[in-house]
Amino acid sequence: MPDQPVSPSQPTPPTPRRIVVTGASSGIGAATVELLRAEGHDVVAVARREDRLEEVAERTGATYVVADITSDDDVARLVSEVTAAGPVDAVVNNAGGALGADPVGAADLDLWRRMYELNVIGTFRVVNAFLPALREAEGDIVVITSTAAHEPYEGGGGYVAAKFAERVATRTLRLELVGEPVRVVEIAPGMVHTEEFSLTRFGGDSAKAAAVYDGVPGPLLAGDVAEAVRWSLAQPPHVNVDTLILRPRAQAAYTKTHRVPSGAQG
Template identity: 65%
Template sequence: MNHTAAPSAPRRALVTGASTGIGEATVRLLRAHHWDVVATARRTERLAALAEQTGCTWVAADLQSQADVDRLAAEVLADGPVDAIVNNAGGALGADPVADGSVEEWSTMYERNALAALRVTQAFLPGLRQRGGDLVFLTSTAAHDTYPGGAGYVAAKHAERVIANTLRLELVGEPVRVIEIAPGMVATAEFSMNRFHGDSERAKAVYAGVAEPLVAEDIAECIVWTLERPAHVNIDSLIVRPRAQASNTVVARS
């Protein structure tokens, strides 16, 4: 008599910043790999469309609000535990030199990148420590070096990276993996448009002459690959750039 083992339940992930770009691509790929996925962002209509297309579930939330993060965690955990958190939400504002940088924009970038990831991590960490699981932080090559006009974003991404690095030390010996993915030049629909406040010409100039910048799906593949390594394998930090980009400031352009 043949006995077939019962299929294991799919792993469950929460992806932040899921309404566009890398977050959206990550939701799509995780679903293609048969994960249960909860997508979160602020734009409900985009989340609803993504759910219809992929079968993910969604909860709209503003990660700059502690009350919203608390509500997000309560709603997500009411349907069961989470195996992985993908802290993808973030973004850049402006490209001003330090002398002229907007303190308000710097503060917003710190909220959207470092503190949003901190709030979400704190909300789900107790369950991850108890059951085991993964925390992914989407930082940037800006978290590893700087460039003129980038100090506000660089500072926020350095802070997010240090959260991840410190947490890995603090959790050593516990069943939680802490993973950092640091993308370089990724051409997405909104990142540079948001950075330059809707100025499409400045946004296009970021990628002008670059043969093949990365696309969101390239980073999604990296995220899913790290999550699907055996549980004893931790990818501490993965820097991913297009071949045309050697550093934050050295880029081959035609």
């Protein structure tokens, strides 16, 4: 019998690819754009805020398209503009977010609806629109969910429900595309300290936003998640990273986080 390989295949040096990143105006999205551009990829940054996209583009050399993923017209225009300029090798679906932290029994259902529209319908509006181009390019779909997609926690009902749905739809897509030359990847971060996530969740209340990270020695940073995206995309074509969960060392679960008493850090 011929010798069988005894060690895993190694990722090949990156070949420049054309990659679309949504939610790219700040946080994980902006960090992902920066890291992929540093590796030589042609990146299209997508978000609603043109001023922030301009800053990202100027800093990284990415191109950008202003679009709201909750709008059918915007996504149709996005896909038309991007595909007219060349093939698309990967789409990183990062746009999303949490709104509020009320218990289920006191839920603001309008916020739940907005979270579902953004995290679930918006994500798959983008995925479905780019799928023909990704099939043609033998490309990759990356969906950045959350550890909230894997475990519930008090005060997170609406966000957990949306992220669970996003995760399950991603997994279903993976099943439905098996045998086709498209990879489907879920990346689920735990606590990530970015400038806007918690601030948005708590309606701009900076004290509540800061309290999320109080005493946590080393929450994840946006660049840590960006590296997970880069690594997943860099794997050989036969390797599909189905689900990658990453958390800070201090966080074992959403409800189990080590915190250092005030004044004890450093």
